[in-house]
Amino acid sequence: MSSPLVAPPVVKTQAISCPNCGGPVELRGFGHALTVVCQQCLSILDTSTPEVSILGQIQEAQRRTLLIELGTRGKIAGVPWQVIGFQTRGTSDGDSWDEYLLFNPYKGFRYLTEYQGHWNFVTPLNPTPARVAIGGRPAVSLDGVVFRHFSGAEATTSFVLGEFPWRVKVGEKVVADDFIHPPSILSSETTKDEVTWSRGEYTPGAEIWKAFALPGKPPSPRGIYLNQPSPHAKGSGPWGTFFLMLLLLVGLAIFFATFSGNRVVFQHTYSFSTLDQKNDPAFVTPIFNLEGRTAGVELTVHTGLANNWAYFDFALINDDTGTAYDFGREVSYYYGTDSDGAWSEGSNESTAYIPAVPPGRYYLRVEPEMDATAGRLNLKTSTHVNSMNYSITLRHDVPNYSWFWLAAFLLLIPPVFLSIRSRSFEVKRWMQSDYPPITRGSNGGD
């Protein structure tokens, strides 16, 4: 097809001489740049017209060191970019961050922002996010994803270097708002004429160093950045597994409760008086059988004590093997009423668990003890006498439920620990926002 339209030649890069210092100024932006800051003398040049004029000057004292030099090329997600501009902006709080302008003649412009070792790869966003409100706080939504407002502040440009596709000025102010959905961030910049949006993705410094083949190491990140992804539990921890295991544990407990014999092998009621203590208060029970497998034995002593105290010394003795299990139990129960109302302390019964008792013929040795002086005064003999009635019940093949409680507690520890750790990361994150959480130990921000 013959055509009078002739394809223009390959677009060439330009270099001009700085009208102030005469030094070379390389133009890598193929004519996109409206403003260029000369690297040698820091003059701000207007390149929107062929006659390059001087707009202003940046003080040499303001000069900052760039971590990525202008002109450096790198590949991010398979796309080549070149650093053509740099600016530093800050808020009145004293926070300041750096921005590296990346350029690709087909794809356009991107930014690498850096703050205390935290990097973000930022793309200008044309579709406008919709404003929503989440839990009383401002938020925006884009393509179905909600970004929560983190902070808003006035940002002032404090230093500029290289080329920019807009007219830069030192001291230029915008109102910057950040909305986060880690690892993404949506930022808006509002001037009196317009609002521009951009979308950033948190990028580890190591990736940037690799992409741009930079020597040395990236600066170590300090603190937690707005949209830094949490390194802790994906989601909130293994709670699903926990509840499943808890259910299994309960099932196990029910199983053992059902299939344990839980037989009463001995039960008797006795009475005791401190008068017996002069003689021998100890006695033995008749022999009884523990049948079946090696299992736990539960002894319950139930008394009629009221505002009194007793101690029992027990021994479960195997008549055939001569093995004895020694243990003691204290029973104390006090109650009354005072200005706050009724109160009670202790219990009038006590239980003991003897584990892994092999089957066989057993008897129980019992030695009760009471405090005579706490008893009634016998006017005739002028001595105090304390007494009680009590019953002893022995059950064989009793499940030891404390194992289940222990297992449940141990099951709980990892998800709770992981949740606390993940929570504390988020609390630290939001402490720097416009909505710092009030930490009371039980609930952080959200």
Place this chain on the structure above:
Amino acid sequence: MRFPGYMIYSMLLLTGTTWAEYRGWSMTPVSQVKNVPKTVRDNPGAYRSHYGFYPRYVGGK
């Protein structure tokens, strides 16, 4: 399964609990005394309790 370590840990816990339960163990072991003679049945007062100490029978005859 996002937390394989926890799954293994909880399986071990449940297995351990089942075993302890089956064997009738307890977390608070009770003092065991060996070789208690049959004469204790005739003279219970002579028996010295080992609750808390003395793993051997030290009572009188």
Place this chain on the structure above:
Amino acid sequence: MSQPTSNCPNCGAPVQFRWSSAVQTACPFCKSIIIRRDLVLTNVGTVADLPPDPSPIQLLTEGVYNGKKFQVTGRLVYEYEQGSWNEWHIVFSDGASGWLSDAQLQYAVSFLVPGGVSLPSEQQVYRGQAVELQNATMEVSTLTVAMYKGFEGELPFPYYEKSDMTFADLRTSGRAFGTLDYSENPPLLFLGEWVEFEDLQMKNLRQFEGWA
């Protein structure tokens, strides 16, 4: 698509309109702006040389939008206070005409909406105003005052000697994009959406020194 050939009314050189509905073009030899009405060509002035331009799109660039192929047949360059941008005239294989705007390498495709919608006038329009359209309500996000810097190729309507035109950008949440063009009265409405460079799958783009 018929490609009638005529002669430049100024210098007589053969002038070809690639696109049958083209109304304006430039003579590549003497740089006259030629307006065509039916088969009559009129010379109305001289087109200025376009300054060196960094857009990767050029005349005859091809691309795809919404599954339909298009070709770039013309260009309008606008200049405003913050720089300049291109409006590339694109023609689809079914003859439809659209605009691919290229501002600092951010792209949007839009189409002229035929009249009938009531639009705020140039005196009425203001930033933040809600504009009721057929399918949605959009908000005026920016007001720009611009002038033509030049043109290239073939355009669907005549334009020249216009300066200080007002444009209102229309936005809504999402990708939809619109423009109110106040260079005519009543204003022209263009509606479309923001597109990514990759989605246009463009071929026959310009080459840049040092870039593959």
